[in-house]
Amino acid sequence: MTHSIAILGASGYTGAELVRVLSTHPDMEIKTLTGDRKAGMAMAEVFPFLRHLDLPLLQRIDEVDFGGIDLAFCALPHATSQSVIRALPSDLKVVDLSADFRLRDADAYRKWYGKPHDAPELQAEAVYGLTEFYRDQIRRARLVAGTGCNAATGQYALVPLIKASVIDVDEIIINLITGVSGAGRSLKENLLHAELSEGTNAYAIGGTHRHLGEFDQEFSKLAGRPVEVQFTPHLAPMNRGILATVYVRGDGQTVYDTLSAAYAGEPFIQMLPFGAAPSTHDVRGSNYVHVGVAADRREGRAQVFVALDNLTKGSSGQATQNANLMLGIEETTGLTMAPLFP
Amino acid sequence: MTHSIAILGASGYTGAELVRVLSTHPDMEIKTLTGDRKAGMAMAEVFPFLRHLDLPLLQRIDEVDFGGIDLAFCALPHATSQSVIRALPSDLKVVDLSADFRLRDADAYRKWYGKPHDAPELQAEAVYGLTEFYRDQIRRARLVAGTGCNAATGQYALVPLIKASVIDVDEIIINLITGVSGAGRSLKENLLHAELSEGTNAYAIGGTHRHLGEFDQEFSKLAGRPVEVQFTPHLAPMNRGILATVYVRGDGQTVYDTLSAAYAGEPFIQMLPFGAAPSTHDVRGSNYVHVGVAADRREGRAQVFVALDNLTKGSSGQATQNANLMLGIEETTGLTMAPLFP
Amino acid sequence: MTHSIAILGASGYTGAELVRVLSTHPDMEIKTLTGDRKAGMAMAEVFPFLRHLDLPLLQRIDEVDFGGIDLAFCALPHATSQSVIRALPSDLKVVDLSADFRLRDADAYRKWYGKPHDAPELQAEAVYGLTEFYRDQIRRARLVAGTGCNAATGQYALVPLIKASVIDVDEIIINLITGVSGAGRSLKENLLHAELSEGTNAYAIGGTHRHLGEFDQEFSKLAGRPVEVQFTPHLAPMNRGILATVYVRGDGQTVYDTLSAAYAGEPFIQMLPFGAAPSTHDVRGSNYVHVGVAADRREGRAQVFVALDNLTKGSSGQATQNANLMLGIEETTGLTMAPLFP
């Protein structure tokens, strides 16, 4: 059975990535694409790489007829999703890719995003979209909140370890290197090729990145008490990919065994051999996650390494995986394409 | 019905690309992988991006049992394919990705490759693998010779024009920019990131590139008399992609109309609007070809632009497309994945 | 003796490159920097790579006191230079890096830039800044017009050949690959790292690029009759560098000998051995030009290859070289830094 899909905000990178993924999905069909500023245009004009597809024209959201749509992906900018989703038919299944419903707590939202939430009742309803850890709730959810791409990467390293109490939750450092597509199609000087290629820098330093809100929320919930990690993201000259290097206190082998056990049945998470380091090169364009663990030369310390593609597993692939669950489709459907290498 | 596939020479880039493409092909199953120097290793060790797949171990060619294999892709280095293929069961279907069977003429082979051919009888039998122009022969062939990736790109610009006699065949210049994966997994200083990124240069200048042998062969055949084009390839800091900028004498609009007519029913060839230039960004990782045409400010002169991915449409995607035909599978099966952007 | 320098429009790439070059120039001192939108800011804020220098703050042009300034570099956007320079003290030496004074003919300016020129009297006065061919006039000039970076590259391949009548001027094709800094610090989607890295495309196709105005002007003057070349620029994922591949009709060895003779005494132009191809990697960040020649396999045809750095020799290095001449400083002063490799 084919499900009818709408993508709201299809003119950004996560919207385009959804179209890419869904273009070979056997059980979903794109019926509606919106893009307010580019309404009336063909996707082939906005994204020539999609030229081979037969797609509906972009239209304005307020022109969409949602009758007949089974599920809407909402790939709008942060802070605009909440009012848009509130206005959608209340029985429409929605996977939101913005930051608007990631934080369940109204105060936490205000703290990290600097304004009150416009749809606090939906905040409570939304299920956090980290598939491997919220699978059952997602299956039953009407509204799923896609996670931050950095937040997802860090959590793949840490959730099973905190759950199993094999590391010290007060001594966690998440060091992360991310590709530039995570910043979206924004026109900023530091995202120009001339200024970004051939160099690297940290940003949002000192514990100011908004994805910390997700870490705090999820890790505190698991630990049963407030947990605050350290987190420094870096921008590297690559278009896709996130590598988290997570410094933990705990026994390296135990850390490895705990993660291996937790991910044993997971279709998209690949444990590397103990002591091996994953590379973002090996997951590009795919929904796969590579996880490695090393024991440090200092006893009782270890590093966990997680590599994934921020646009696929970190965003639009994750969204599709969640939509599969919500629509009763087999979870991996349409998502088993191999990474692109070289 | 699932066909059983062998990939000979799976430890290079075209071999790995075949595995990537076939990993989601519904009607082919990889039964055998060879790699003489890496025999005994798992593909996950040679190419960690394939870690999620359940693949046979690499073995030595002489250890392979070809009973039960329906088709073999031969992705071995140039000059080694000819003796290997000669030794295969004579009823085994073979798609060769090397340069060994591209030239039908023994003298031409000796001229461009500097040695006599070891299997001249197979040279005569092999069908040239440019699918759109040899479709019927490929369907009936036992041995198909994959084209040079540069040669394919140039021919997509020119074959319909020469066929229709709308350009002057004595005044053709093929200027080409290619990504680095075309050079294979070779350890050479000029292919190091430190020496290749952030710059560009021409190579094989003055009409010395071996793919000229293919241009000469195919264009002369079409024109009914010897045709020699000028051809200058350039290496640019990108991993995948070829852009051919072809300077022709002819009317721009006629050139555009001729190509549009020729490619009207082709599933993988996309004509851009007249006057638009394609980009290799928009075909990366896919089997699609983007074609553009511009009339020059000087009357009677035009440029044709062709963009494709050298590893997919220029090599392993083309090979799969040909294998589909040879095995009676629908031609586009397994090849409709969208390009990866950004 | 130290000369006092003003840089008008110091907040763009050519302005910053002037500061870089002049920072170690023994005979020039930067006294004034302007940047209207960034007036009041320190260069270290606009360009942190200049943090180690003790520089004047950026100010508005209308606040500048030009008394005591010996020479002004004008690195303003195209079409804004003409009125600014008209308003400068009439005895102030000026090197303009914009396109405003490259074309001597008012009609040609209108044709290529789409508007009448605001200072036609200065158009007539300005000397075209291709140092090697206008050295004597530049030495005596008050106003020198920096050339287009692509235009300079093509001319290094062709001027001596047209002068010596060793090629057919009606059969010239300039194929060019350029880095992205030539587009300036402009916020455009196609200049984002995510959209520009790892791919290439032609632009301004069919003979529409404005630098054709310079080719037409200079080549027609040399040939004594109208000359129109074909010219196709391509954008490659590199920040600096231009490679021109110029297809000419003429004897390869004669072409090589003519260029070798013309450039024998030139301090910045390096002839490669006959048959060798230059690389933009080898000139990055320097004022040097590498020139190569190959005879084509087709008799009577040859290719000339020219590599230079668009920001240095193609713009700010050229400007400094011209300023040296205008101020009576030895021509190479401050410009002999080696290229940066890797």
Next chain:
Amino acid sequence: MTHSIAILGASGYTGAELVRVLSTHPDMEIKTLTGDRKAGMAMAEVFPFLRHLDLPLLQRIDEVDFGGIDLAFCALPHATSQSVIRALPSDLKVVDLSADFRLRDADAYRKWYGKPHDAPELQAEAVYGLTEFYRDQIRRARLVAGTGCNAATGQYALVPLIKASVIDVDEIIINLITGVSGAGRSLKENLLHAELSEGTNAYAIGGTHRHLGEFDQEFSKLAGRPVEVQFTPHLAPMNRGILATVYVRGDGQTVYDTLSAAYAGEPFIQMLPFGAAPSTHDVRGSNYVHVGVAADRREGRAQVFVALDNLTKGSSGQATQNANLMLGIEETTGLTMAPLFP
């Protein structure tokens, strides 16, 4: 007064970088270049970017006459320097860029480099070449050992802090991102453009990188007791540049003030404003170091960020700075070229 210089091992990246730096040094002249495997070749053949220079041919070390040479830079591979330097005239000043004399302790050398040292008596004599902290000893030294490029970067973050006892030496994590030229001109698959561009990975994980030997040596000496840090290097797709992100326990403002005071008079070290993050883009090709500090959201924790160019300040620029001191030349001579941006 001009000093005569020999560069032993000029055919690698650090050798070439020495030639680049010295090519505009007013007080040093390159008299001898060696490269055993490339003996007899011109540098223009080995490194075409040096084509404009008039340089001696490469020769074999055993053919060199060291009479008249004032100082030799030894840029040979690790483990080969020790016997070469032992055989040099005992009064020749030497700056070694290899790892051979970085560790003063014979056991430490054996531990990190896996073999006994061939010249232990020179190990004791060699001065560690981190200029800012060994300036006086370097001035008087005959043999100076260039530091590891990663080791230098980490030490710029930490030496003043450990000296001033403002951080907990048992809780130091050095997370580092490095460009690829640090690996030298080695032919390895993971250094190919096709495999390195557009992705990132950690390497030498778990505390196995040899530069840890330098950290242990220097930090333990400063602390007066054994200190072991955690250190994880990452490879990013850039040719030059190292960014160290150092996690420390201490008050952010105190950390900033301590570093600011320590580097107040240093010509090459630039402190950014408190809370600002440096970028490797801003030091490329230069001898400058950019240092930033952020207080973490968790009290008593801070991050120090250090950016430098591994080939210049991390290797050949440092070597030149040390050579200046050893020869009685003003320390910054020849080293004030601005970074290359973009």
